[in-house]
Amino acid sequence: ATGAQQSATVANPVPGANPDLLPHFLVEPEDVYIVKNKPVLLVCKAVPATQIFFKCNGEWVRQVDHVIERSTDGSSGLPTMEVRINVSRQQVEKVFGLEEYWCQCVAWSSSGTTKSQKAYIRIAYLRKNFEQEPLAKEVSLEQGIVLPCRPPEGIPPAEVEWLRNEDLVDPSLDPNVYITREHSLVVRQARLADTANYTCVAKNIVARRRSASAAVIVYVDGSWSPWSKWSACGLDCTHWRSRECSDPAPRNGGEECQGADLDTRNCTTDLCVHTASGPEDVALYVGLIAVAVCLVLLLLVLILVYCRKKEGLDSDVADSSILTSGFQPVSIKPSKADNPHLLTIQPDLSTTTTTYQGSLCPRQDGPSPKFQLTNGHLLSPLGGGRHTLHHSSPTSEAEEFVSRLSTQNYFRSLPRGTSNMTYGTFNFLGGRLMIPNTGISLLIPPDAIPRGKIYEIYLTLHKPEDVRLPLAGCQTLLSPIVSCGPPGVLLTRPVILAMDHCGEPSPDSWSLRLKKQSCEGSWEDVLHLGEEAPSHLYYCQLEASACYVFTEQLGRFALVGEALSVAAAKRLKLLLFAPVACTSLEYNIRVYCLHDTHDALKEVVQLEKQLGGQLIQEPRVLHFKDSYHNLRLSIHDVPSSLWQSKLLVSYQEIPFYHIWNGTQQYLHCTFTLERVSPSTSDLACKLWVLQAVGESSNRHLCPSHLQDTRFAELLALESEGGVPALVGPSAFKIPFLIRQKIISSLDPPCNRGADWRTLAQKLHLDSHLSFFASKPSPTAMILNLWEARHFPNGNLSQLAAAVAGLGQPDAGLFTVSEAEC
Numbered sequence: 001a002t003g004a005q006q007s008a009t010v011a012n013p014v015p016g017a018n019p020d021l022l023p024h025f026l027v028e029p030e031d032v033y034i035v036k037n038k039p040v041l042l043v044c045k046a047v048p049a050t051q052i053f054f055k056c057n058g059e060w061v062r063q064v065d066h067v068i069e070r071s072t073d074g075s076s077g078l079p080t081m082e083v084r085i086n087v088s089r090q091q092v093e094k095v096f097g098l099e100e101y102w103c104q105c106v107a108w109s110s111s112g113t114t115k116s117q118k119a120y121i122r123i124a125y126l127r128k129n130f131e132q133e134p135l136a137k138e139v140s141l142e143q144g145i146v147l148p149c150r151p152p153e154g155i156p157p158a159e160v161e162w163l164r165n166e167d168l169v170d171p172s173l174d175p176n177v178y179i180t181r182e183h184s185l186v187v188r189q190a191r192l193a194d195t196a197n198y199t200c201v202a203k204n205i206v207a208r209r210r211s212a213s214a215a216v217i218v219y220v221d222g223s224w225s226p227w228s229k230w231s232a233c234g235l236d237c238t239h240w241r242s243r244e245c246s247d248p249a250p251r252n253g254g255e256e257c258q259g260a261d262l263d264t265r266n267c268t269t270d271l272c273v274h275t276a277s278g279p280e281d282v283a284l285y286v287g288l289i290a291v292a293v294c295l296v297l298l299l300l301v302l303i304l305v306y307c308r309k310k311e312g313l314d315s316d317v318a319d320s321s322i323l324t325s326g327f328q329p330v331s332i333k334p335s336k337a338d339n340p341h342l343l344t345i346q347p348d349l350s351t352t353t354t355t356y357q358g359s360l361c362p363r364q365d366g367p368s369p370k371f372q373l374t375n376g377h378l379l380s381p382l383g384g385g386r387h388t389l390h391h392s393s394p395t396s397e398a399e400e401f402v403s404r405l406s407t408q409n410y411f412r413s414l415p416r417g418t419s420n421m422t423y424g425t426f427n428f429l430g431g432r433l434m435i436p437n438t439g440i441s442l443l444i445p446p447d448a449i450p451r452g453k454i455y456e457i458y459l460t461l462h463k464p465e466d467v468r469l470p471l472a473g474c475q476t477l478l479s480p481i482v483s484c485g486p487p488g489v490l491l492t493r494p495v496i497l498a499m500d501h502c503g504e505p506s507p508d509s510w511s512l513r514l515k516k517q518s519c520e521g522s523w524e525d526v527l528h529l530g531e532e533a534p535s536h537l538y539y540c541q542l543e544a545s546a547c548y549v550f551t552e553q554l555g556r557f558a559l560v561g562e563a564l565s566v567a568a569a570k571r572l573k574l575l576l577f578a579p580v581a582c583t584s585l586e587y588n589i590r591v592y593c594l595h596d597t598h599d600a601l602k603e604v605v606q607l608e609k610q611l612g613g614q615l616i617q618e619p620r621v622l623h624f625k626d627s628y629h630n631l632r633l634s635i636h637d638v639p640s641s642l643w644q645s646k647l648l649v650s651y652q653e654i655p656f657y658h659i660w661n662g663t664q665q666y667l668h669c670t671f672t673l674e675r676v677s678p679s680t681s682d683l684a685c686k687l688w689v690l691q692a693v694g695e696s697s698n699r700h701l702c703p704s705h706l707q708d709t710r711f712a713e714l715l716a717l718e719s720e721g722g723v724p725a726l727v728g729p730s731a732f733k734i735p736f737l738i739r740q741k742i743i744s745s746l747d748p749p750c751n752r753g754a755d756w757r758t759l760a761q762k763l764h765l766d767s768h769l770s771f772f773a774s775k776p777s778p779t780a781m782i783l784n785l786w787e788a789r790h791f792p793n794g795n796l797s798q799l800a801a802a803v804a805g806l807g808q809p810d811a812g813l814f815t816v817s818e819a820e821c
Contacts, residue, residue: 022114023049023107027082029119033156035205036648039086044105044116048078054085056103057095061085081107087121093650125648126154126207131655134185134200134214138253141220145187145194151202152209158202165196190218195252206648222250222257233267240264419606423458424725427451429736431727432791433459433484439500439546439598441791442484445784446736448493457554459484461599464663469515469523469558474626476570477662478503478512479547479559480599487519487555493780494539494550496788500597501547502571502662503561504623509568510561514540514549517556532771539771541785545571545596548788550771550781563626571596572659574620574689575604577613585675586646589616591633591687592668593654596621603665622689629691630656633669636686643683646672732787733794739783742803746779754806756782762802 027045034040044052052068054061067084083105092101105116132150139145151158160183162169169185171178176188187194195218200211225247231239245257422433426444428451434441442459449455462481469481479501503510507530514527516538527538527549539550547559561568575592590613594600601619608614624631634651638644652669659667673683729736746756756779760766765782772778786799 021048021078021109021111023047023109023112024114025105025107025116026080028116029054029103029105031120031122032087033122033124033205034087034089034092035124037089039088040121041084041086042103042119042121043082043084044107045080045082046105046107046114047073047076047080048109049081049107050079050110051108052081052083053106054083054103055106056087056091057099057101061103089123092121092123122155123648124155124204124206126158126202126204126209127152128209130200130202130209130211133211134198136215136217138217138219139190140254141192141218142189145185145190145216147185147198147200147214147216149183149185149200149202149211151183151200154202154204154206156204158204158209161201161203163199163201164194166199169198190216192218192220192251194218217252219252219254220248220250221254223247224257224259224261227263230265237266237268238264239267420461420463421458422724423456424727425454425456426727427454429728430731431725432731433457433725434723435459435461435599436724437598437602438480439498440480440482441498441788443496443498443731443784443788443791445493445495445780445787446739448491448495450490450492453490455489456486457484457489458486462556463603464665467517467556469560469663471560471661471663473562474660475560475562476660477558478561478570478595480597481556481558483556485554487553489554491552491554494552494775494784495554496784497549497551497557498546498788499549499557499559500545500599501542501559502545502595502597503559504569504571505542505544506567509563509565511564512542512559512561514538515558515560516553523558539768541765541768543789548785566625566627568626569623570660570662572622572624573601574622575601575615576617576687577608577611578616580612580614585678587643587673587675587683589635589671589673589687590668591671591689592666593622593631593659593689594667595662600665607666620689622691624659624691626660627691628656630654631659631689631691633671634688635671636688638673638683638685642676642680643673643685644676646674731791733791733796734783734787734799739780742783743777743779746803746806747777758806759802762805763799 023046025044025046027043029042029044032040032042042054044054046052052066053063054066065085069082071080071082072078073080085103087101087103095101101121102118103121104118107114107116130150130152132148134147134149137145137147147162149160149162151160160179162179162185169177169179176191178186178188180186183200185198185200195216197213197215199213202209202211222245225244227241227243230241233239240262242262244261250256420435420438422435424431424433426449428447428449430444430446430448432441432443438461440459440461442457444457460483462483464477464481467481469477471477479499482497482499484495484497503512505512512529513525514529515523516526517523527536527540529540529542532539537552541548541550549557551557573592573594573596575594577590577592579588590608592604594604605615630653632651632653635645635647652671654667654669658664671687732739734742746754746759749755756772757766757769759779760769760772760782763782763786765772765785772781775781786794
């Protein structure tokens with residue numbers, strides 16, 4: 001055992017005594033392990049000895065705890081003494097974590113004293129989770145195989161063995177296999193017989209753990225056999241030869257042979273007979289020519305019909321009076337029939353389709369993607385002339401058009417039953433996509449989609465284990481991984497992607513970067529926050545718990561941070577779950593440590609609802625620092641008369657890198673308690689969660705009560721929190737007509753300063769003036785960001801007051817009363 005001291009210390013003998021009569025030990029205490037709750041026995045035996053006592057961790061063991069046997073040595077006639085004591089788990093746990101628990105014997109004789117070696121007593125355990133498990137592999141024949149395995153932490157250290165299809169792998173019987181010091185299984189040259197399920201097994205005196213099985217498939221690519229001899233020359237003046245994909249044949253998913261298995265060539269011999277074309281050949285040629293002529297005529301007819309339909313497209317746009325005529329907040333509820341000013345424009349999907357032609361990942365130097373609109377159109381582009389905005393009722397033709405659009409089911413439901421994806425079809429009026437209860441949304445402003453185009457756009461939340469995001473050095477994932485697409489569509493205005501993050505933003509502590517996945521699958525840094533250029537394709541508004549990304553190119557995004565100092569911290573949310581009903585003596589308390597984002601909370605709530613768990617404590621926030629210290633969790637003040645902890649150690653730990661990396665979901669620890677009596681129904685205890693940082697610690701006390709269900713209503717987060725897709729005016733708080741008036745009034749520079757710059761200052765967005773100024777309409781960018789930040793609960797009256805306070809001559813147009821809202 002490591003750490004045991006094997007030397008004995010001899011005290012100075014009594015002056016004048018014979019050194020030969022100093023006590024010497026026949027039996028000394030040895031290092032032992034406590035398994036579960038069984039006490040261990042320590043034994044000392046010395047000769048000659050008049051007294052023997054145990055000393056543990058510098059303190060004398062009470063005399064009543066010693067079991068003493070005295071005897072006389074048969075060969076020397078000297079007095080012999082044997083002493084035994086028991087050491088319990090509770091004694092060791094009192095000093096657990098401070099120093100190791102040790103005991104030694106001190107023997108006396110008439111000539112002096114002698115000390116035995118120290119015996120260290122340790123609590124044996126073996127954690128459940130492997131630090132690294134073997135992964136499935138597919139390798140070709142005779143290729144080397146390395147299956148890594150890092151066993152769970154334990155005392156004494158676990159021994160590792162490997163199973164192949166549940167049979168023990170013995171390297172002494174198979175020279176092609178060996179196990180490294182790091183417990184990895186290495187196969188020097190893969191054979192077909194090595195195709196199997198491999199399992200890493202770790203065991204010590206406490207338990208035996210099995211890793212997840214890794215399927216190893218050894219495949220063989222097919223190869224052609226030699227060509228056969230040429231056949232005899234046939235009557236058609238050809239001969240052939242063949243080969244087979246059998247040298248070797250493909251196995252276990254290996255590639256098939258490439259190329260043809262039959263080769264035919266012309267030949268000429270006396271047996272080859274040339275025949276003239278007969279009547280049958282003439283009829284065949286005539287038939288083929290007739291079919292070709294019919295196909296050409298059909299193609300001409302289709303082209304003519306297409307051209308006529310294209311010429312008949314109507315270039316007029318629907319009257320703008322279908323938009324709302326007041327500065328009123330738009331509700332996402334369906335419009336009432338008696339209010340003609342709150343109409344939602346929805347396209348007729350039965351007569352309008354859009355086909356996307358072109359690569360999903362366009363090259364920078366290639367042509368722009370093409371979009372073809374067939375079978376009619378939804379809205380034609382506005383002409384160059386002026387358009388009057390009427391506040392009267394729509395004409396009968398416009399009413400018919402709007403009523404036809406309003407009766408269509410515009411929004412698509414989420415595909416394949418997933419709650420992490422939404423999509424819809426949008427035109428130049430814009431709209432919004434939202435994944436409920438995740439904090440993730442995509443705002444498509446008006447005119448972001450070219451007029452005359454209709455796009456089907458999707459928004460997806462990915463699980464970290466489904467997307468490989470490489471992180472270098474001390475980088476950590478701070479936001480969910482989100483995709484919006486399809487990539488490559490043409491946008492004339494930036495859209496705004498909103499998502500949560502769990503970083504504590506500080507320019508001195510973090511270096512934040514926006515990553516985007518390229519067409520080839522690699523991740524690139526497209527934006528370094530704080531160093532963005534105004535004309536850049538991407539821009540980010542970072543707030544305390546959310547970020548808003550302006551982008552003119554759709555794709556897959558993630559926010560990644562790199563700590564610049566130990567002050568950098570991530571926000572973790574601590575949640576306590578327990579069973580709703582406990583039918584056995586055991587009771588499990590699960591403590592989750594999650595990113596402080598809505599999507600992470602939603603995933604755990606859905607998982608616990610399936611497990612039958614309930615939230616028993618209000619969630620707490622912990623600031624996890626870049627200090628390389630693990631997160632330690634422990635339970636205290638459990639009433640021993642009612643409950644007994646089944647943990648073998650006094651605390652549990654979550655490794656630092658598991659948390660800091662940010663790509664692992666559902667990180668949690670389970671505390672298992674056992675009732676002393678089946679009638680026990682109450683539990684009050686304390687849970688400590690801390691991260692040691694130097695001499696201080698981040699501590700969070702989580703009192704837990706078995707009957708406390710005050711926070712169970714958070715499980716309702718799984719229910720849909722709103723419409724996942726909105727189109728046209730219903731997607732925006734600011735009515736379209738009022739929005740256009742604000743833009744036309746504030747975009748032109750004003751000598752008195754009453755323009756878009758002053759509006760940005762009033763909305764605390766003046767740090768982005770250079771970005772707004774680089775766009776054709778700075779006011780539109782400001783209003784788009786306001787919509788992304790405040791939908792659906794934004795205070796429209798405050799925005800109206802900010803606009804009205806700019807001192808414009810027509811500022812009264814923007815004033816709105818509470819009654820109107």
